Amino acid sequence: xxxxxxxxxxxxxxxxxxxxxxxxxxxxxxxxxxxxxxxxxxxxxxxxxxxxxxxxxxxxxxxxxxxxxxxxxxxxxxxxxxxxxxxxxxxxxxxxxxxxxxxxxxxxxxxxxxxxxxxxxxxxxxxxxxxxxxxxxxxxxxxxxxxxxxxxxxxxxxxxxxxxxxxxxxxxxxxxxxxxxxxxxxxxxxxxxxxxxxxxxxxxxxxxxxxxxxxxxxxxxxxxxxxxxxxxxxxxxxxxxxxxxxxxxxxxxxxxxxxxxxxxxxxxxxxxxxxxxxxxxxxxxxxxxxxxxxxxxxxxxxxxxxxxxxxxxxxxxxxxxxxxxxxxxxxxxxxxxxxxxxxxxxxxxxxxxxxxxxxxxxxxxxxxxxxxxxxxxxxxxxxxxxxxxxxxxxxxxxxxxxxxxxxxxxxxxxxxxxxxxxxxxxxxxxxxxxxxxxxxxxxxxxxxxxxxxxxxxxxxxxxxxxxxxxxxxxxxxxxxxxxxxxxxxxxxxxxxxxxxxxxxxxxxxxxxxxxxxxxxxxxxxxxxxxxxxxxxxxxxxxxxxxxxxxxxxxxxxxxxxxxxxxxxxxxxxxxxxxxxxxxxxxxxxxxxxxxxxxxxxxxxxxxxxxxxxxxxxxxxxxxxxxxxxxxxxxxxxxxxxxxxxxxxxxxxxxxxxxxxx
Ligand code: SF4
Numbered sequence: 157x158x159x160x161x162x163x164x165x166x167x168x169x170x171x172x173x174x175x176x177x178x179x180x181x182x183x184x185x186x187x188x189x190x191x192x193x194x195x196x197x198x199x200x201x202x203x204x205x206x207x208x209x210x211x212x213x214x215x216x217x218x219x220x221x222x223x224x225x226x227x228x229x230x231x232x233x234x235x236x237x238x239x240x241x242x243x244x245x246x247x248x249x250x251x252x253x254x255x256x257x258x259x260x261x262x263x264x265x266x267x268x269x270x271x272x273x274x275x276x277x278x279x280x281x282x283x284x285x286x287x288x289x290x291x292x293x294x295x296x297x298x299x300x301x302x303x304x305x306x307x308x309x310x311x312x313x314x315x316x317x318x319x320x321x322x323x324x325x326x327x328x329x330x331x332x333x334x335x336x337x338x339x340x341x342x343x344x345x346x347x348x349x350x351x352x353x354x355x356x357x358x359x360x361x362x363x364x365x366x367x368x369x370x371x372x373x374x375x376x377x378x379x380x381x382x383x384x385x386x387x388x389x390x391x392x393x394x395x396x397x398x399x400x401x402x403x404x405x406x407x408x409x410x411x412x413x414x415x416x417x418x419x420x421x422x423x424x425x426x427x428x429x430x431x432x433x434x435x436x437x438x439x440x441x442x443x444x445x446x447x448x449x450x451x452x453x454x455x456x457x458x459x460x461x462x463x464x465x466x467x468x469x470x471x472x473x474x475x476x477x478x479x480x481x482x483x484x485x486x487x488x489x490x491x492x493x494x495x496x497x498x499x500x501x502x503x504x505x506x507x508x509x510x511x512x513x514x515x516x517x518x519x520x521x522x523x524x525x526x527x528x529x530x531x532x533x534x535x536x537x538x539x540x541x542x543x544x545x546x547x548x549x550x551x552x553x554x555x556x557x558x559x560x561x562x563x564x565x566x567x568x569x570x571x572x573x574x575x576x577x578x579x580x581x582x583x584x585x586x587x588x589x590x591x592x593x594x595x596x597x598x599x600x601x602x603x604x605x606x607x608x609x610x611x612x613x614x615x616x617x618x619x620x621x622x623x624x625x626x627x628x629x630x631x632x633x634x635x636x637x638x639x640x641x642x643x644x645x646x647x648x649x650x651x652x653x654x655x656x657x658x659x660x661x662x663x664x665x666x667x668x669x670x671x672x673x674x675x676x677x678x679x680x681x682x683x684x685x686x687x688x689x690x691x692x693x694x695x696x697x698x699x700x701x702x703x704x705x706x707x708x709x710x711x712x713x714x715x716x717x718x719x720x721x722x723x724x725x726x727x728x729x730x731x732x733x734x735x736x737x738x739x740x741x742x743x744x745x746x747x748x749x750x751x752x753x754x755x756x757x758x759x760x761x762x763x764x765x766x767x768x769x770x771x772x773x774x775x776x777x778x779x780x781x782x783x784x785x786x787x788x789x790x791x792x793x794x795x796x797x798x799x800x801x802x803x804x805x806x807x808x809x810x811x812x813x814x815x816x817x
Contacts, residue, residue, distance in 0.1 A: 158405035161379050162312045162347045165287035165402075169270045171304045177311045177345075177411060180788045182304035183287075186213045187264065189273030190246075191256045193221035193517065193648065194293045194701055196233050196615065196657040198274055199240035201297040203609065204618050205804045209245045209601060211302030214264055216247040216595075218256035220512045222653050224519050229654035232612025236657065238596075239610040244300070245598040253594035254485025254511040257281065258456035261364055262393050262487065263595060267382030267402045272299045276371045276700040276724060277453050277534065283363035284389075285382030285402040290371060292702040292728035294800050301804070306790060307727075310376040313346040314410030317354025319419035323579035324568045326463075327362035328455060328532065328552035331369040332424035333416060336434035340639065341694050343375030344723065346412065350380050351404055354418045359584075360389035361457030368454050369534045372431040374697065374722060394590050423567055425530075426550035429538040430639070437555050437567045444476065446527035448560040450553055451482025451509075452516040454534035458491050459582045460553045465497035466580035467557035467571070468504035474563030480521055481506040482514040487591040494589055504560070518542040518649030530559045537643045537698060539669045542650065554580070615657040619710050621733050621798040628714055628756040629775070630685040634667060634674050635750040638692035642725055644669050645696065646704035656703060663707040675711065682712025690748050691718030696725025705732045709799075715756065717772065717783060719745055730791045733799035735759070737770060737783040744781040752776040763792045 159167065166175060166183065173181035188210070190198050195217050202210075217237050222230045234251055241248035249259060256273070257280040267285035271278060274293040281288035291305065299305055315334070321327075334342070348370050350363070358366075363380045370378035380386075382402040390399045423437040450464050461483060473479040481501055483489040489511060492498050502508065515521025516533045522542030523529035529541065529548050536548035549565070558566040561575060571577040599607065636644075646652075647668055655662035667674040681687040689708070695718040696704065705728040715735035719742045729736045739745055748754070753775040756762075762770045763785060770783045787795065797803045 158407040160312060160314065160349055160404040160408040160410060161285060161381050161402055162287070162349050165268065165270065165379065168268065169287070173309065175309055177309050179309050180306055181309045182306050183270055185272050185299040185305050186269040187271035188212050188215040188296050188299050189256055189260055189271060189275065189278055190217045190293070190296055191221050191275050192219045192233060192237060193653055193656055194274035195237055197702060198293040198297045199237065200618050200657065201294055201801060202244055202300060204801050205297065205301065206808045207244065207301050209604060210300040212300055214247070215300055216249060216260060216264060217241050218249040218259065219251040220255045221517050222519065223251055223510060223512045223514070224650060228612060229614045232614055233657055235610050236612065236615050239607060241596070242599050243604055243607040243609055245601065245604050247598060248596040250594040250596065252486060252510050252512065254487065255453045255456060255513055257368060257453040258364065258484050262485070263592060266398045267386060267400050272296050272305050274700060276698065277368045279370050279375070279377040280364045280368035280453060282367040282377055282379040283360055284386055285380060287377060287379060289377050290700045290724055292700060292705070292724060292731055294702060294731040295727065298800065298804065306788070307376065308345070310345050310347045311411035313343070313348045313412040313414065315348055315350050316352035316415045317350055317418055318352055318415065319354055319417045320357045321418045321421060324554050325421050325423055326552050326554060327358060327365035329421050329424045330416065330418065331366045332426060332434050333421055335372055335426065335432050336424060338373055339432035340372060340430060340697060341374050343370060343373030346375050348373070348375050348378040349410065354416070355380070355383065355385070357418065358385070359459065360386050361459060364457065365455055369431070372534055376723060392584070392588055423552060423555050423569065425555060425565065426536060428547045428549065429536050431535060431550055437551065437565060440549070440565045441567055443528055443565040445530055445559045445564055446476060447478045447480065447523045447529035448556050449480040449482065449515050449521055449529065449531045449533070450556050451484055451514065452533040453484065455532035455553050456484035458488050458584070458588065460532065461488060461492055462495065462497050462582050463580040464553045464557040465492070465500045467554065467577055468561060469500035471504055471561050471575065473505040473560045476563045477560055479504065479506050479560045480509060480515065482509045483511050486511050486594060487589060490589045490591055491585060495585060515541065520650065523548070528565070530556050530565065532556050535698065537641045539647065540643045544669070614655070616660065618801065619659055621709060623798040624714070624733060624735065624759060624795050626758060626760050628759060630687045630714060630754065631681060632690045632748055632750055632752050632754050633677055633681060633687035634671060635690040635748065636670060636692065639694045639697055640691055641698035642696055642701050642704035643698055646701055646707055659707055659710050662703055663710045666707045666711060678711035678713070686712040686714040688754050689713060689716045690745065691716055692745065693719045695721050697722040700724045702728045702731065705729050705734060709734055730787060730794055731800045733795055733797070735785070735795055737785055740769070740782040740784055747777065747779055748774060760796060763787065763795070
C-alpha cells in the first residue's frame with residue numbers, strides 16, 4: 157500500500173497497536189524538547205521517578221520563556237535546569253539563545269525522527285519531516301526514561317497546496333486560512349499533512365510557521381515531506397549530512413482531503429480573542445493600534461524579520477504605536493546585523509528585545525488596556541498578554557509592519573498607494589551565520605553521575621497524590637463554558653510563572669482569570685471530599701502546561717466532567733490521576749449548577765466496564781447523568797494509582813504500584 161509521510165513516520169516507530177484511527181498506539185521517541193516554563197517540572201519528575209540518565213537519542217532543555225529576572229526565582233530556575241541537564245545527560249540552551257522550536261529546527265531537527273515536547277508548539281518540527289507532538293511534561297519525562305509515547309491513532313488530513321502566494325501574502329496567511337475555515341477545534345484527532353505542487357514556493361521556515369500553528373487547530377501534529385527544500389535548509393545550517401529524504405509514496409491517500417489554492421489567498425488577521433476569529437485584514441482595516449510586536453515561534457525565520465525591516469526602511473513607526481521586535485534566536489539577531497537589517501528597524505523606532513518568547517508568554521510587553529495590539533504570535537486568548545482587557549490580533553509580519561507605520565490595521569497591499577512602499581523582497585544570505593555557542597552539550601555518564609541538582613528556595617519537590625477512591629461524593633465547585641484554555645486554568649505571565657517549580661505557591665493562581673474565589677473554596681474542599689469541575693466543549697485547549705492539571709489536583713480536584721476535552725490536557729489529567737469524563741448527552745451539562753453535589757459510586761469497576769460508561773447522580777437535583785471515559789486499560793491503571801509518577805517510581809524500583817487509597 158502506498159504510504160503518506162505521517163504513516164511512514166508512525167510505522168517506523170510503532171511499538172504497539174496498529175494504524176487504524178481511534179485505537180491506542182505506542183511510539184518510540186527519538187528526541188525530546190523541554191522549555192523552562194514546563195521543564196523544571198519535568199526535571200523534578202525525573203527526580204521523583206528515580207531516573208539516572210535520559211535514554212533518548214537527543215534531549216534538549218531550552219530556556220526561552222521566563223527570561224525576566226526581577227528577583228532570584230527565575231535565575232534559580234535557570235541554574236536548576238543547567239544542573240539537571242548536567243545530571244541527566246541533556247543539552248542545555250542558555251537563556252537568550254532563542255525560542256526552542258526554531259533553534260531545535262536549526263540545530264537538531266532531523267527528517268524521519270520522532271519528538272515529544274512539553275510545549276504545545278512542538279509540532280513546528282514537522283516542517284522538516286519529523287513527527288513532533290506536544291504533550292504534558294510527565295510524558296516527556298517518560299520518553300526521556302525510554303518509555304514509548306501512547307496516543308490515540310489520529311486520522312490523517314491531507315491538505316493539497318497548489319499555486320503560489322501573491323505579493324504581500326505569506327505563510328502566516330496560509331495557516332490563518334486554515335483557522336478561518338476550521339476554527340480552533342477543526343484539527344482535533346488529526347495529523348495534518350501538507351502536500352502538492354504549492355509546497356515548492358514555501359521554504360522550510362515558512363513550513364515551520366504553518367506547522368507551529370497547527371496547534372491552534374487542535375491537531376495532534378502537522379507534517380511536511382522532507383524534500384529538496386528541507387535539504388536546502390539543512391545545508392544552509394551546515395547540516396546537509398542530516399537530510400534523509402522522506403516523501404509520500406506515489407498514490408498515497410489520506411483519511412480526509414482538503415485543497416488550498418495559494419494564489420487566491422489574501423492578508424488575513426485573527427481578531428480578539430481567539431486564533432479562530434479570522435477575517436480578511438481589509439475587514440478590520442482602520443482600527444487604531446497601540447502596539448505591534450514582531451517575533452515568536454509562529455513567525456521565527458530570518459525572512460519574517462527581514463521583510464519587516466524592508467517595509468519600515470526609511471520610515472518612522474506611528475507615534476501611537478509601541479513597535480516591539482523580539483528576535484527569535486541569537487543566530488537570527490546576528491544575521492540581521494550582518495545583512496544590515498537592524499538599522500532600518502532601530503531607525504523606525506523598534507524596541508529591540510532579547511531573543512526569547514517575551515510578550516508571547518506574557519513576559520513583559522503587556523499592551524495598554526482595551527487597546528488593539530497586533531502580534532505575529534500564535535495565540536490571543538484573553539489575558540495571555542498580561543492585560544486583562546486586552547485586544548490582541550494575530551497577523552503576518554507584512555500586516556504587522558504596515559500597522560506599525562500607519563498606526564491602524566492596514567491591508568499591506570495598500571502601502572504602495574499610502575506610503576509608496578512596494579512588496580518586500582527577501583533574498584536569503586548565501587552563507588548565513590550559524591551560531592552554536594550557547595548550546596551546551598551533555599556531560600559524559602561518569603561525570604554526570606557526580607552532579608547534584610541545584611535547588612533554590614523556590615524549587616519544591618513534587619507533592620504526592622493518593623489513589624482514586626472507589627466512591628466520590630463532592631461538590632461541582634466550578635462550572636465553566638466552552639473552549640476554556642489552559643491559560644485560564646493556570647495563567648502564565650510575569651506574576652505566576654516564577655512559581656512554576658513550586659506547585660503549592662502556583663496553586664494560588666488556579667482559575668484566577670475565571671473565578672478568583674475558586675482557590676479558597678477548593679482549599680476548603682481538599683481537606684474533606686475534594687471536588688469536581690464541570691466544563692463545556694474543548695475543555696483545556698491551548699498550551700500543554702501540565703501545571704493546569706497538577707495545581708488543581710493539589711487543590712483537591714478529583715474529576716472533570718465536560719462535553720469534550722482538548723487532547724493534551726485530557727492526557728495531563730490522566731497523568732496526574734484526575735478523571736476526565738464526558739457527558740453522554742451534552743444537554744446534561746445544563747442540568748448541573750455550580751455547587752451541586754455530584755456522586756460517583758463504584759468507580760473502579762465502572763471504569764473497567766466494557767461500554768466505558770459511568771453513572772453520576774446529582775444529589776442536589778436528584779437527576780442522573782451517564783458519562784463516558786476514553787481511558788485505555790493502561791490509563792485506568794494510572795488513574796487508580798494516583799497518576800504516572802507513583803506507577804513508574806514503583807516500576808523503576810521493581811515494586812508493584814499501590815492501587816488502593
Ligand atoms: S508560542 Fe510563544 S510562548 Fe510558546 S514557544 Fe512560541 S514564542 Fe514561546
